[in-house]
Amino acid sequence: MAEATAAAPEVRPLVPHLTLGETRDKDYLNGSVCKNCGTRYVGPRLFCGKCSSDGPFEKVQLASTGELYVFTIIHQATPYVQAPYIAAIIDLDGGGSVNTNIVGIEPKPENLKFGMKVKMFTEKVSEDREGNSYVAYRFTPA
Amino acid sequence: MREVAIVGVSMIKFGRYADRDFSQLAAQAGLEALKDAGMNMKSVEALYSGNLYATSGSGQRILQQMGQTGIPVVNVANACATGSTAFREAYFAIASGAYDVAMAVGSEQMGKQGLLGSRGDPATSLEGRVGSYMMPAVFGMAGMEHARAHGTQMEHFAMASVKNHFHSTGNPLAQYQKESPLDEVMNARMIAYPNTLLMCCPTGDGAAAAILCSMDKARQFTTQPIKIAASVLTSDPWSVRDETLADINTLTRNAAKIAYEQAGIGPEDLDQVELHDCFATAELLHYENLGLCDEGMAGKHIASGATWIGNKIPTKYEEDIAPFVDKTYKPKTKTVVNASGGLLSKGHPLGATGVANIAEIVFHLRGQAGARQVEGSKIGMAHVIGLCSACTLNIIQK
Numbered sequence: 188m189a190e191a192t193a194a195a196p197e198v199r200p201l202v203p204h205l206t207l208g209e210t211r212d213k214d215y216l217n218g219s220v221c222k223n224c225g226t227r228y229v230g231p232r233l234f235c236g237k238c239s240s241d242g243p244f245e246k247v248q249l250a251s252t253g254e255l256y257v258f259t260i261i262h263q264a265t266p267y268v269q270a271p272y273i274a275a276i277i278d279l280d281g282g283g284s285v286n287t288n289i290v291g292i293e294p295k296p297e298n299l300k301f302g303m304k305v306k307m308f309t310e311k312v313s314e315d316r317e318g319n320s321y322v323a324y325r326f327t328p329a
Numbered sequence: 330m331r332e333v334a335i336v337g338v339s340m341i342k343f344g345r346y347a348d349r350d351f352s353q354l355a356a357q358a359g360l361e362a363l364k365d366a367g368m369n370m371k372s373v374e375a376l377y378s379g380n381l382y383a384t385s386g387s388g389q390r391i392l393q394q395m396g397q398t399g400i401p402v403v404n405v406a407n408a409c410a411t412g413s414t415a416f417r418e419a420y421f422a423i424a425s426g427a428y429d430v431a432m433a434v435g436s437e438q439m440g441k442q443g444l445l446g447s448r449g450d451p452a453t454s455l456e457g458r459v460g461s462y463m464m465p466a467v468f469g470m471a472g473m474e475h476a477r478a479h480g481t482q483m484e485h486f487a488m489a490s491v492k493n494h495f496h497s498t499g500n501p502l503a504q505y506q507k508e509s510p511l512d513e514v515m516n517a518r519m520i521a522y523p524n525t526l527l528m529c530c531p532t533g534d535g536a537a538a539a540i541l542c543s544m545d546k547a548r549q550f551t552t553q554p555i556k557i558a559a560s561v562l563t564s565d566p567w568s569v570r571d572e573t574l575a576d577i578n579t580l581t582r583n584a585a586k587i588a589y590e591q592a593g594i595g596p597e598d599l600d601q602v603e604l605h606d607c608f609a610t611a612e613l614l615h616y617e618n619l620g621l622c623d624e625g626m627a628g629k630h631i632a633s634g635a636t637w638i639g640n641k642i643p644t645k646y647e648e649d650i651a652p653f654v655d656k657t658y659k660p661k662t663k664t665v666v667n668a669s670g671g672l673l674s675k676g677h678p679l680g681a682t683g684v685a686n687i688a689e690i691v692f693h694l695r696g697q698a699g700a701r702q703v704e705g706s707k708i709g710m711a712h713v714i715g716l717c718s719a720c721t722l723n724i725i726q727k
Contacts, residue, residue: 229572237567256570257477259469260522271519274466276573284573296522301477 196318198311204230204285205309205324206248214309214322215251218283219244227282250280251307252329260294277305277326291327304329330424332544334554335725337366338688343504343535343676346438351383354536355436356394358681362432362538366550370396373540374428379405379415379435380680387680391434406680408715409607410562411435412537413683417721419541420560429543435685436536437678464607465521465529467575467716472523472610474574478625481613483523484653485628487514489612490528490673491646492637497670499638499701504533504676511649514609528609528673535678537685555691558708558724559591565718575717577611581618588710588722589620596620599664599724600706601693603686605714606671615712621662628653635660638668638703665703668693686711687723694727 200207206217219228222245224238232244256276264270273289289305292298305326312323339361346354355378363369378388388402407414412435419431475481491511497503509517509527517525540550547554563584568576589595596619604619606612613627622630632653634641640663642650669675669689672682690709692698703709708726713719 236571257470257473257574258522259466259473260519261463261466261469262519262521263465265463274470274521276470276570278570284570286573 194317196320198320198322201312201321201323202230205322207322211309211322214324216249216279216283216285216307216324218247218249220247229283229285249283253277253279253305255289255299255301255303255305256284257301258289258299260296273299275326288325289327290325331426333420333423333557334542334544334547335539335557335687335691336542336547336550336554337362337364337368337540338538338691339365340502340537340681340685340688341535342502343678343681343685344533345440346534347440351380351387351436351438351534351536352390352394354438354534355380355391355434355538358436358536358538359391359395359432359434362540366540368430368540368550370398372430373398373400373432375400375419375422375431376402377405377415377419377422377431377433378402379407379412379433379683380437381406381408381411382437382439382679387436388434391436407719408717409605409677409679410683410713410715410719410721411680413686413711413713413721413723414562414719416539416684416687416723417560417562419539420557423541423543429546431541432538433541433684434536434538435681435683437680438534439532439678440534464716465524468608468610469521469524470574471577471614472608475610475614475627476523479628481628482653484511484515485631486523486609486613487511487525487528488631488650488653489606489609489671490514491649492631493606493612493667493671493673494527495643495646496638496668496701497674499699500670500675501699503670503674504531505674506670510646524608524610530607530672530677533676533678535676535681535685537681537688539684539687539691553695553727555694555725555727558594558726559588559722561588561591561722563587563720577714577716577718578614578618580718580720581615581712581714584720584722585619588724592724592726594708594724596664597662599662599708599710601665601668601690601703601709602712603667603669603671603689603709604712606667606673607677607714609673611714612666612671616666619710619712621664621666623661626658629655629658630660633658633660635663636666638665638701640665668698668701668703683711683713683721686713687725690725694725
């Protein structure tokens, strides 16, 4: 019997709506546009909840810049997550909204302004037992 | 469709019942409701059981405690709107003519598993939206959406806790019956801005039950049948930020429009509302969603005293709240909100909540609410939101 060969470790996006490029500065958020009604979704999509159709969907690259819609500052987190941190909704330039964290500023309400400009960055956040690494996105003030 | 009446209700004190299981809590509530209605299990033709965390067959397990008469059982799960959805199913079963008498029972045993710990999923913890989908974050952001649109301050939201904790001191069935002045609410440990610990509902165990009956048969059981004037359920229509923030507003507004039409009343006719104050931020949003005040006026509305029992700020809190009072503001309704102490005090055993809200309104309509009685209450509404997303509204009247 042939021995199973271990696959070479991969770099993987942590969520399906993040597409990885050759380098981290080429990473982008992907989306889907319903060709029936024009609604723009974050990530892959098979059906449209707005117009009740199966699209079809066109894959698009979403902007890496946007504006802060609303935020909260989480002080009570699940045990393995360090608090406080900023949880926010970002309206991406050109359409689409994402839940994310804003980092690079103190997590205090006075540091956050509705509508403030933010930009995305990606980084490796974890590794599994097979050595595959995982890349996630966050935002910082632009 | 036939008119439907409520002829019996009960709610057990919400809290911690480590030595009992949900079916025993529910059976206690069910038997008390039967006693309240002056009937026994032999009169009940169908059972609608709301429970979220129990494995399948919650209603059958309750009947094993309460009386196995072989009646049809429907088990309902609809997030926080579980109990009120079970109630609505019972309502339709009677309104349609299928049965004359049905029981809706809501129950939950959550233990000390809080909302924070209940659905933790390590697989999503690092994905760049850490904590965004936990309830404290959702309702923190929903409040911030109101702040963004209307300039609402944290103190305005905190006043909902001051009011509801004040109301709870008259409710022996509430899990907590402890007052909290504004500075205590503001300075409590922050959970998810702008909600502090005292602006989050406690979790716990509880049960509530209601006996529904066709109006034409109701007088066999009671001299005070309570009429169900509207029973409405909505889900959230598509909205542009669907994928990021559960919209608790639109589906409540849609439900309110239908409920007021069904009942043939407006918000100004409501003597009281039990609304879904799972977090203090939510209470203010629903003032506007239910039409108790105009758009953007929720902060002024609570500071005016309109939603407090007696329609005024208690003397001891006047000084704290004075900086937020707009003397030119004229409240368009005098509907008392959450006379029970709300979920913020009463607790929120998920499946029990929607039936307990209805029981609370019935207590007031009958004049049985004791120290928290809304004087002369003739018509009330029970509102529940479950994510994501269901909204139930029931308007009930003498």
